[in-house]
Amino acid sequence: MSESLNGKIAVITGAASGIGLATTEMLLKNGATVVMVDWDTKALDALKDRLGNRAIPQVTNLLDADSCNAMVPEILSKVDHIDILYCNAGSYIGGDLVDTTPAAIDKMLNLNINAVMKNVHAVIPHMMGRKTGDIIVTCSIAGHFPAEWEPVYSASKWAMTSFVQGMRRQMIPHGVRVAQVSPGPVVSALLADWPEENLRKAKESGSLMDPEEVADAVEYMLTRKRTVTVRDLIVMPTNFARM
Secondary structure, eight states, X not given: OBOOOTTOEEEEETTTSHHHHHHHHHHHHTTOEEEEEESOHHHHHHHHHHHOTTEEEEEOOTTSHHHHHHHHHHHHTTSSOOSXXXXXXXXXXXXXXXXXXXXXXXXXXXXXXXXXXHHHHHXXXXXXXXXXXXXEEEOOGGGSSOOTTSHHHHHHHHHHHHHHHHHHHHHGGGTXXXXXXXXXXXSSGGGGGSOHHHHHHHHHHTOOBOHHXXXXXXXXXXXXXXXXXXXXXXXXXXXXXXX
């Protein structure tokens, strides 16, 4: 049995490209309204013109504390309520730890971990008050095994796996479902930091997938009846052999 997304109001971070944009388009196709959160004002404006009135731009810099804290209140001044929060924004650091910098580590952990926790912290009183809601976080297959070629990124996703599964249990009495989707490598701007040789090999071997595949997984998760939670959905390219 599946439930309709028609009329739902969703918030997606990192919505201007990649998985966030693909999920926005999926939700709009299903009749939802989507608040598209991103820092890229020009990209949001262009997408608003293309996607129509049910795509509502929200310019937020998740790495800026004041902007991040203002996100949910600003969204609730634009829409009546929030049915779905999809914390998708993230960044990537690959390669050996010795080759990165403290500044890059801080930036990635602030976006991949701290911003997600703050966004969830901000929205749960609203959802608890309504006794319903869905929170989904983009995790990664790297959050399920020790990926030696990307230890900083992998650690951030392990943290999210722990956070999401703890919050899922906390929210059960309040009617709020909390879950994660864990993709393998996806064709997106996130892979710009991949070592060139790794990226070339992945493309040649068919070990990358399109963001629409992740959006389809999110659609499946969100359309289950309220008594069912898909706790974590791992979706990866068939030819991806590093796990």
